[in-house]
Amino acid sequence: MKLVVLGLSITSSWGNGHATTYRGLLREFAARGHEVLFLERDVPWYADNRDLAELPGIDVQLYANLSELKHEYTPTIREADAVIVGSYVQEGIAIGNWVLRNAHGVTAFYDIDTPVTLAHLRRDGCDYLSAELIARYDLYLSFTGGPTLGELQRLWGSPAARPLYCAVDPQAYFPDKHAPLWDLGYLGTYSADRQPALDRLMLRPAERLGENTFIVAGAQYPNDIVWPENVERVEHVPPDRHRRFYNQQRFTLNLTRADMIAAGWSPSVRLFEAAACGTPIISDCWPGIDQFFTPGCEVLLATTGNDVVRILHGMSEPDARAIGEAARQRVLAAHTAAHRAAELESHLQEAGADSAPLPERDSDRRFNSTTRPPRLSLNAALSSSRQPA
CATH class of the missing domain: 3.40.50.2000 (Glycogen Phosphorylase B;)
Structure with missing residues (x-):
């Protein structure tokens, strides 16, 4: 063709x-x-x-x-x-x-x-x-x-x-042996409709968890955003460094634009990339997400900052790794x-x-x-x- x-x-x-x-x-x-x-x-x-x-x-x-x-x-x-x-x-x-x-x-x-x-x-x-x-x-x-x-x-x-x-390209995204640098990370370009969720599920928990480390990577964020001291900012992570970026996080955050939440059934490429790396995902909630990953087994859902705090401080490392590996197997079976x-x-x-x-x-x-x-x-x-x- x-x-x-x-x-x-x-x-x-x-x-x-x-x-x-x-x-x-x-x-x-x-x-x-x-x-x-x-x-x-x-x-x-x-x-x-x-x-x-x-x-x-x-x-x-x-x-x-x-x-x-x-x-x-x-x-x-x-x-x-x-x-x-x-x-x-x-x-x-x-x-x-x-x-x-x-x-x-x-x-x-x-x-x-x-x-x-x-x-x-x-x-x-x-x-x-x-x-x-x-x-x-x-x-x-x-x-x-x-x-x-x-x-x-x-x-x-x-x-x-x-x-x-x-x-996702499984040749480019897979588990790597890197010691985690951050407890929770997020990769995404700024959008006004996604920012409230970033505030709720990343920045407010970061303020409460001063001993933990966070990172937000992405372009076009306004200069007037006040970032907590334990939130690192990176303007751009090129694709050839995405795998290393995900593998250096204990958990990664997936956020969805408002129109896509309303429509549902709109997985982002970042969701599949992180899953292929075996990094446990904390995601916002939207209709249809269970078509791609089983909540609680392959993805962790959060609606409030308290949910994020409980995951970061309450989930054992073996349980977190098991969720990340289950998500990876799901991606390899259906989403490459x-x-x-x-x-x-x-x-x-x-x-x-x-x-x-x-x-x-x-x-x-x-x-x-x-x-x-x-x-x-x-x-x-x-x-x-x-x-x-």
């Missing part, structure tokens, strides 16, 4: 979780014998923070603007077996219309932010998706499952809404990038895409590179971004 993906970013994980998802999913999809082209808009905030060395099997190309995208890649869109447009892509509505006018294969929207997207559509509109586009895409691939899938089909007119949850790649292939096949792997020598079915001149490739972009100022 020849697949084109237009996504937010695969080259930089700075301030977004999309890159991690795309890297694992598309690498495993390519490993199943398919050809993948990822098109990413070249913007300064990602160009200055690229952290992808290479991505075997994936052709990554950068474009400067919508005009260049249309001029250079219209033939590519036409010859693809499937085209996916992701959430939060700049000018996503215009890109979606362009794809739908030109694609001859299956078209899909991949929403890594489904509850947020639908909340925007209900209120004041969405920058990257319209209600009209939902009904025109052949597939709506959603990070959120449960009742939201029925709503997408019944109320928004999607011909087929299917779950495609986030996942390889599982998601197989699900993506199945969804595209259901929608009518040619899902046969491309034979190594079947050059006439591969993207014809002569139809477009080479643009700014991943290697060129990484090289240029590393040049001294």
Whole structure:
């Protein structure tokens, strides 16, 4: 299958979780014998923070603007077996219309932010998706499952809404022998609707537990937040250091955005990453979490700061390790990038895409590179971004 993906970013994980998802999913999809082209808009905030060395099997190309995208890649869109447009892509509505006018294969929207997207559509509109586009895409691939899938089909007119949850790469996330540096840690970009939960489940317990150590890692936190003295702050942890970060925590905290709590069935990639490392997870509560992990056996749920204090001071180390290991086994059985790649292939096949792997020598079915001149490739972009100022 020849697949084109237009996504937010695969080259930089700075301030977004999309890159991690795309890297694992598309690498495993390519490993199943398919050809993948990822098109990413070249913007300064990602160009200055690229952290992808290479991505075997994936052709990554950068474009400067919508005009260049249309001029250079219209033939590519036409010859693809499937085209996916992701959430939060700049000018996503215009890109979606362009794809739908030109694609001859299956078209899909991949929403890594489904509850947020639908909340925007209900209120004041969405920058990257319209209600009209939902009904025109052949597939709506959603990070959120449960009742939201029925709503997408019944109320928004999607011909087929299917779950495609986030996942983890077990080659990158696994238990490591590191002495814990922190009793509780949290990894996540700042969001105003998640901050009250961070205050309640991390900062207030930290104030009460002066002898314990805490850490919050993530970008874009306002300067006026008052951090307790025993809470360490890190602006950014690149993906290649996530495993070490999780393994240096006794427990890790999982927090969910308000729209995703309301929708339910919205696991975060951080949840699966921490579980794959065998780090015991303390999570906020939301509908559907028991579909992914069994509360009390594979994940610990907390609604108040007292819950967190009781876990940190009342749970034995053997019990904590047992919960972490149970979560790890659950992830390995159902939530790896390889599982998601197989699900993506199945969804595209259901929608009518040619899902046969491309034979190594079947050059006439591969993207014809002569139809477009080479643009700014991943290697060129990484090289240029590393040049001294």
